[in-house]
Structure formats: C-alpha cells, structure tokens
Amino acid sequence: MIKLVALDLDNTLLTNDKKISQVNELALKKLTATGVKVVLCTGRPINAIWHYIEQLGLTGADDYTITFNGALVINNTSREVLAKQGLTKTDLVPLHDFCKANGFPMDILDFDQVYPVTDLVKSIYTLGGGIKFAPMTFDELPDHLYAKVVAAQKPEELDQMIATLTPELHEKYHIARSQPHILEFLSSTTDKSVGLHALLQHFGWDESNLMAFGDAENDAGMLKAASVGVAMANAIPEITALTNYHTGTNEEDGVAEFVDQYFKLN
Structure with a gap:
C-alpha cells in the first residue's frame, strides 16, 4: 500500500x-x-x-x-x-584540483549558503529563496560539513566536463546531472x-x-x-x-x- x-x-x-x-x-x-x-x-x-x-x-x-x-x-x-550527511573540506580537495587543472567551475553548498569558488572559472549557478552567496577561494572555505558541490555551465561545456571525469572521481563521489547545465557532486552515500x-x-x-x-x-x-x-x-x-x-x-x-x-x- x-x-x-x-x-x-x-x-x-x-x-x-x-x-x-x-x-x-x-x-x-x-x-x-x-x-x-x-x-x-x-x-x-x-x-x-x-x-x-x-x-x-x-x-x-x-x-x-x-x-x-x-x-x-x-x-x-x-x-x-x-x-x-555530506562532505568535509578534505573530501572536496580532489574535485577542486580537477576543476582547477581543467578549467571548470565549482559552487560549494553547505546547509545554509553557497560558496562560489573564486580561484576557479566563473560559474553560472543561481539559486532563489534569498540564499546567501559568499564568494571566496577554496583555501578560505570554512572547515566544516558541506551538502554538495555544483558545477554549472553551458550544457555543451558540461558535456566536456563529464567526458573528462576520472574513474577516481566517480568512485569518490555520487555524481549526477540534475539539469542540462548542472552537474552535482555528493558524498558517495x-x-x-x-x-x-x-x-x-x-x-x-x-x-x-x-x-x-x-x-x-x-x-x-x-x-x-x-x-x-x-x-x-x-x-x-x-x-x-x-x-x-x-x-x-x-x-x-x-x-x-x-x-x-x-x-x-x-
């Protein structure tokens, strides 16, 4: 039932x-x-x-x-x-390294706000509901638990990112495309x-x-x-x-x- x-x-x-x-x-x-x-x-x-x-x-x-x-x-x-549940800052290091090496954006969300990572290329991510955006470098990020990471870019650019993802990243994160222009990275569980x-x-x-x-x-x-x-x-x-x-x-x-x-x- x-x-x-x-x-x-x-x-x-x-x-x-x-x-x-x-x-x-x-x-x-x-x-x-x-x-x-x-x-x-x-x-x-x-x-x-x-x-x-x-x-x-x-x-x-x-x-x-x-x-x-x-x-x-x-x-x-x-x-x-x-x-x-979520991801620690340490958990995010391999993904940040990948994005930096390949020219991809990152927006990191904790349970209260969004952190656009400013030492990477600019993201097109938006979110309503009065959610605060606090741009900062990866090194400046607080060391606490994060809900997920979003990579937001034009669909054709996201296709390129998906094609570039390594087996190690697929093993470490649960990766899912939630919209044509948004790829999400969560903890593996x-x-x-x-x-x-x-x-x-x-x-x-x-x-x-x-x-x-x-x-x-x-x-x-x-x-x-x-x-x-x-x-x-x-x-x-x-x-x-x-x-x-x-x-x-x-x-x-x-x-x-x-x-x-x-x-x-x-």
Missing part, C-alpha cells in the same frame, strides 16, 4: 516556468486529504522551495522535505533535522533514496509504501527503490528505462494524471 509519494521538482512537478500548476496542486491536496504523505525531493535547500511547500499545504507537524538530493531530511515547520529511506523508517514504513516521480539522473535512486517509480514522459532515456510506470510530461500535469488514476481521486 502506498503511503508516501515523493516528488522531484524541476521538470517533474514543476512546469517549465517553475510553477506548480493548479491541476497538480488540486490532485496533491486531494491525495494528502486521504492520509497519503506528499514529500518534495530536491537538490535545493528548504528556504528556496518554501513557496511550493506552502502552496501544497505541506506545513503540518509531521511534514518533511528531502533536500540537497538526500543529504538533509528536514521537518518543514520545526526545521528539526531527521537525517544529515548520498542519494534521494537514502533520505527517503530514513523518512520511511521514521514513519515505520519501507520502500513497499513508496511512490516516486522523476525525470533526471539524480532521481534514479529513488525511482529504483520505490515500489512504484514513475518516469515523466519528458524524462531522459535512462530514467524512462528504469521503471514500468510512466506518465505525461511536466507540461501536461503528468503527476496529477498518474495519482488521479492510481488512487482513484476523481
């Missing part, structure tokens, strides 16, 4: 202009009214998506969000941390599925109770783990191939289409 529905945001729940459509909003509110938990799963911090949380009414005492692609599971209202597993355990459930929707590489883990993993029609081919469940595009209210049919909401 599905008790928790996990939703990627960009190109899944959100339209191309970064909005939750009225159709999707209504379907998800109907779903939560039946007692099924709806959980947003994103690479962003919670402050950057708070308007979506409010729009869907996910502000109850037991509502949570999976942020930083699984590095942080946080209560929406109390901001109590349920699960947390960080994934949306890991954050969801912690949340399911918190509620006394497991992956047999999980439905997940996604479209991109950073959604692969949760789609494979879920009892019902749903690929959007606009998903990359690798994601489409992961699951037997498919729905319309993010522009066609694909999330609402699937939940309405599966849960017989209409």
Whole structure:
C-alpha cells in the first residue's frame, strides 16, 4: 500500500516556468486529504522551495522535505533535522584540483549558503529563496560539513566536463546531472533514496509504501527503490528505462494524471 509519494521538482512537478500548476496542486491536496504523505525531493535547500511547500499545504507537524538530493531530511515547520550527511573540506580537495587543472567551475553548498569558488572559472549557478552567496577561494572555505558541490555551465561545456571525469572521481563521489547545465557532486552515500529511506523508517514504513516521480539522473535512486517509480514522459532515456510506470510530461500535469488514476481521486 502506498503511503508516501515523493516528488522531484524541476521538470517533474514543476512546469517549465517553475510553477506548480493548479491541476497538480488540486490532485496533491486531494491525495494528502486521504492520509497519503506528499514529500518534495530536491537538490535545493528548504528556504528556496518554501513557496511550493506552502502552496501544497505541506506545513503540518509531521511534514518533511528531502533536500540537497538526500543529504538533509528536514521537518518543514520545526526545521528539526531527521537525517544529515555530506562532505568535509578534505573530501572536496580532489574535485577542486580537477576543476582547477581543467578549467571548470565549482559552487560549494553547505546547509545554509553557497560558496562560489573564486580561484576557479566563473560559474553560472543561481539559486532563489534569498540564499546567501559568499564568494571566496577554496583555501578560505570554512572547515566544516558541506551538502554538495555544483558545477554549472553551458550544457555543451558540461558535456566536456563529464567526458573528462576520472574513474577516481566517480568512485569518490555520487555524481549526477540534475539539469542540462548542472552537474552535482555528493558524498558517495548520498542519494534521494537514502533520505527517503530514513523518512520511511521514521514513519515505520519501507520502500513497499513508496511512490516516486522523476525525470533526471539524480532521481534514479529513488525511482529504483520505490515500489512504484514513475518516469515523466519528458524524462531522459535512462530514467524512462528504469521503471514500468510512466506518465505525461511536466507540461501536461503528468503527476496529477498518474495519482488521479492510481488512487482513484476523481
């Protein structure tokens, strides 16, 4: 029995202009009214998506969000941390060395702000929600835990970066392309599925109770783990191939289409 529905945001729940459509909003509110938990799963911090949380009414005492692609599971209202993992500054040294040697950018995110690394080429990374950007050199970075690293550049430049990545980097980090212009580096044990597993355990459930929707590489883990993993029609081919469940595009209210049919909401 599905008790928790996990939703990627960009190109899944959100339209191309970064909005939750009225159709999707209504379907998800109907779903939560039946007692099924709806959980947003994103690479962003919670402050950057708070308007979506409010729009869907996910502000109850037991509502949570999976942020930083699984590095942080946080209560929406109390901001109590349920699960947390990440990368130390020492962990980031090989990636910084690689970016410096090959002319690639780095934006390093802790759980509060973004550190554009100024001794590397300039990034095109942006993030809403009033998140602070604190540019500094790698040597100036505080020695504490970081959620992830983002390499943001034009898609064709990112293609070159991906082609240049070494086996050692693939072994050290969980690397996923979350958008055509964004490549993300997480700890090797960080994934949306890991954050969801912690949340399911918190509620006394497991992956047999999980439905997940996604479209991109950073959604692969949760789609494979879920009892019902749903690929959007606009998903990359690798994601489409992961699951037997498919729905319309993010522009066609694909999330609402699937939940309405599966849960017989209409």
